[in-house]
Amino acid sequence: MTSRKTEILVGLFVILTVGAILLLGLKVANQGMQARGETYTLKAKFDNIGGLKERSAVKVGGVIVGRVESISLDSDDFTPVVVLTINKNYDSFPETTSVAILTSGLLGEQYVGLQPGFKFGDIGNLTDGDFIEDTKSALVLEDLIGQFLFSKNND
Amino acid sequence: MISACVNWVAEVGRNTIERCAAIGRAGLMLFGAIVALPKLKNVRLTIQQMYVVGVQSLLIIIVSGLFIGMVMALQGYTILVDYGAEGSLGPMVALSLLRELGPVVTALLFAGRAGSALTAEIGLMKATEQLSSLEMMAIDPLRRVVAPRFWAGMISMPMLALIFSAVGILGGHLVGVDWLGVDSGSYWSIMQSTVDWNEDVLNGVIKSAVFALVVTWIAIFKGYDAVPTSEGISKATTETVVFSSLAVLGLDFVLTAIMFGIE
Structure with a gap:
C-alpha cells in the first residue's frame, strides 16, 4: 500500500522537478522570450x-x-x-x-x-x-x- | 601443451557463451518488465518505488549539485578574470552542467545510491526465495517487483538530473555573484543568450534518460540474476556500481559525439 507520507513526498519531488524545469526554461534558456x-x-x-x-x-x-x-x-x-x-x-x-x-x-x-x-x-x-x-x-x-x-x- | 591450449580456447568460448546468455536473459527480463506497464496497481507500486529511488536520492543530488556549481564558479572565475571575461561565468557553469555534469554525475551518484540498493534488495529477495514464493502464488515477480523499480528509475533519474543542473546553476550564482562580485545581470543575460532549450536542455534530458535506462537495467538485472548467497549478492552489488559507472562514462562520450560533435 502506498502510504500518505510517500505520496506527499513523491509529489514534492515532482513539484521540485517542475520548479527546476521552469528555472532552466525561463531563467537559463530564456525560452519564453524568443520562441514565439x-x-x-x-x-x-x-x-x-x-x-x-x-x-x-x-x-x-x-x-x-x-x-x-x-x-x-x-x-x-x-x-x-x-x-x-x-x-x-x-x-x-x-x-x-x-x-x-x-x-x-x-x-x-x-x-x-x-x-x-x-x-x-x-x-x-x-x-x-x-x-x-x-x-x-x-x-x-x-x-x-x-x-x-x-x-x-x-x- | 596442446590440451592446455584447447582448455584455454574452451574457456574463452564458455565466457563468450555465458556473456551472450546473460545479455539474452537481461533482454528477456527487461521485456517482461516493460510489457507490464498498464495496470493501475503497478502505478501505485511505481510511485512507492519513486519514493525509495528518487526522493531518498534527493539530498545527495542537491548537495552535490550545489557544491559542483560552486566549485565550477570558483575555478572558472580565477581563469576568466584574467581575460576580463568573468561575464562568461554564467554560460560556462550552465552549459557544463546541462550538457555533461548534470546527467553524468547524477547517473554516477544514482548508481551508487539507488542502483546498489536495488541490486541488494532484489538479490536478497531471490536469496530468501521471496521471488519463488510470488511465483508460487501465481504472481509474476517481473511485474510485481521488477517493473515498478525499473519505471521508477527511468522516471526519477531525468528529474534528478534537472534538479541537479538547476541547483548547480544557483550554486554558481551564489559563489560567482554573491561572493566574487560578478554582475548578476550579466550572469543571467549572457547565460540566456548562450543556452538553447533544444540544443542544451533537451539533449541533457535525453542523455540522462539513456543513462537511467542503462543504470536501472544493470542494477535490476544484477539483482535478479545474482547467485543467491551472501557472496553472490555482495558481488552483484559491486558489479552494479562498477558496470553502470563504466557504461555511463563510455556512453556519455558516444552521446556527446552524436549530439554536439558534428555541426
Missing part, C-alpha cells in the same frame, strides 16, 4: 562576415530585434549571403537601412547591427525576402594591421 512571435526574413551580402555564426543576434541600437538564420556563399560572385530573421514587431525599416557586422567589446561575440536609414519621398519599407544593399563587412584584425603597415610605408 512572427518573423520575416531579410538578406544581406557582405564581402567578409568574420566570425559571425548562425543564431547570432541582430541589433538596432543595442536592442535585439532578430537572429541570424543562415549563412551561405553565393555561387555566382562568391560573396557570403546572410539571412536574418527579424521580429514582425519591427517591420518598418526603410529601404535606406544599412547593415554592419560589429563586435561586442574587444574580444566579444560578433553580431549584426542594423542602422535604420531616413524615410523621405517615396522610399518604401523593407519587406520579406528583400536584400539590404548598404552593407559593411566585419573588421578583420589582420587586414587592419596590414593597412596600418601599408600606410606607414607611404609616409
Whole structure:
C-alpha cells in the first residue's frame, strides 16, 4: 500500500522537478522570450562576415530585434549571403537601412547591427525576402594591421 | 601443451557463451518488465518505488549539485578574470552542467545510491526465495517487483538530473555573484543568450534518460540474476556500481559525439 507520507513526498519531488524545469526554461534558456512571435526574413551580402555564426543576434541600437538564420556563399560572385530573421514587431525599416557586422567589446561575440536609414519621398519599407544593399563587412584584425603597415610605408 | 591450449580456447568460448546468455536473459527480463506497464496497481507500486529511488536520492543530488556549481564558479572565475571575461561565468557553469555534469554525475551518484540498493534488495529477495514464493502464488515477480523499480528509475533519474543542473546553476550564482562580485545581470543575460532549450536542455534530458535506462537495467538485472548467497549478492552489488559507472562514462562520450560533435 502506498502510504500518505510517500505520496506527499513523491509529489514534492515532482513539484521540485517542475520548479527546476521552469528555472532552466525561463531563467537559463530564456525560452519564453524568443520562441514565439512572427518573423520575416531579410538578406544581406557582405564581402567578409568574420566570425559571425548562425543564431547570432541582430541589433538596432543595442536592442535585439532578430537572429541570424543562415549563412551561405553565393555561387555566382562568391560573396557570403546572410539571412536574418527579424521580429514582425519591427517591420518598418526603410529601404535606406544599412547593415554592419560589429563586435561586442574587444574580444566579444560578433553580431549584426542594423542602422535604420531616413524615410523621405517615396522610399518604401523593407519587406520579406528583400536584400539590404548598404552593407559593411566585419573588421578583420589582420587586414587592419596590414593597412596600418601599408600606410606607414607611404609616409 | 596442446590440451592446455584447447582448455584455454574452451574457456574463452564458455565466457563468450555465458556473456551472450546473460545479455539474452537481461533482454528477456527487461521485456517482461516493460510489457507490464498498464495496470493501475503497478502505478501505485511505481510511485512507492519513486519514493525509495528518487526522493531518498534527493539530498545527495542537491548537495552535490550545489557544491559542483560552486566549485565550477570558483575555478572558472580565477581563469576568466584574467581575460576580463568573468561575464562568461554564467554560460560556462550552465552549459557544463546541462550538457555533461548534470546527467553524468547524477547517473554516477544514482548508481551508487539507488542502483546498489536495488541490486541488494532484489538479490536478497531471490536469496530468501521471496521471488519463488510470488511465483508460487501465481504472481509474476517481473511485474510485481521488477517493473515498478525499473519505471521508477527511468522516471526519477531525468528529474534528478534537472534538479541537479538547476541547483548547480544557483550554486554558481551564489559563489560567482554573491561572493566574487560578478554582475548578476550579466550572469543571467549572457547565460540566456548562450543556452538553447533544444540544443542544451533537451539533449541533457535525453542523455540522462539513456543513462537511467542503462543504470536501472544493470542494477535490476544484477539483482535478479545474482547467485543467491551472501557472496553472490555482495558481488552483484559491486558489479552494479562498477558496470553502470563504466557504461555511463563510455556512453556519455558516444552521446556527446552524436549530439554536439558534428555541426
